[in-house]
Amino acid sequence: MREVDFESFVDAWALGALVVDVREGYEFEQAHVPGALWIPLGELASRSAEVPEADVVYVICASGNRSLFGADILAGAGRHAVSVAGGTGEWLRSGRPGERGGGR
Numbered sequence: 718m719r720e721v722d723f724e725s726f727v728d729a730w731a732l733g734a735l736v737v738d739v740r741e742g743y744e745f746e747q748a749h750v751p752g753a754l755w756i757p758l759g760e761l762a763s764r765s766a767e768v769p770e771a772d773v774v775y776v777i778c779a780s781g782n783r784s785l786f787g788a789d790i791l792a793g794a795g796r797h798a799v800s801v802a803g804g805t806g807e808w809l810r811s812g813r814p815g816e817r818g819g820g821r
Contacts, residue, residue, distance in 0.1 A: 719788060723803040726775055727813070735771035737761075737798075738805070739787040740778050742820030750777060750808055751816045758783050758790075765794040774798040780806050 721729075730736065730750065738749050739758040749755070756764050758778070768774060774796050776787040784800035791798035809815050 719800060720785065720802050721799045723807050726801045729775060734775050735769060736775045736777055737768055738777050739783050744779060746818055746820035748809055748815035748817055749805060751814055755819055758787050761787055761790045765791055772797065775801050777801040778804050780804045
């Protein structure tokens with residue numbers, strides 16, 4: 718499974734799932750899923766060792782396009798990674814809380 722539907726992600730997040738946000742710093746600073754680890758897509762291949770071990774790594778971006786590439790990068794590094802359909806945009810549109818700050 719390369720992509721997970723939004724509601725499955727919400728359930729996993731509530732149980733403490735590992736979330737990696739691959740958007741640019743200014744996007745991450747504006748709002749992100751609480752607890753997300755920020756590694757921009759352009760740096761993910763060289764920084765994949767920074768991603769903690771987890772059964773599943775949920776990769777998120779704004780809408781689900783860049784996160785597909787991010788999940789592929791992490792899969793190439795031997796991780797079970799999935800892209801979150803709908804991304805951070807869906808998270809915020811659904812009324813869930815967003816954190817601010819943290820980007821460079």
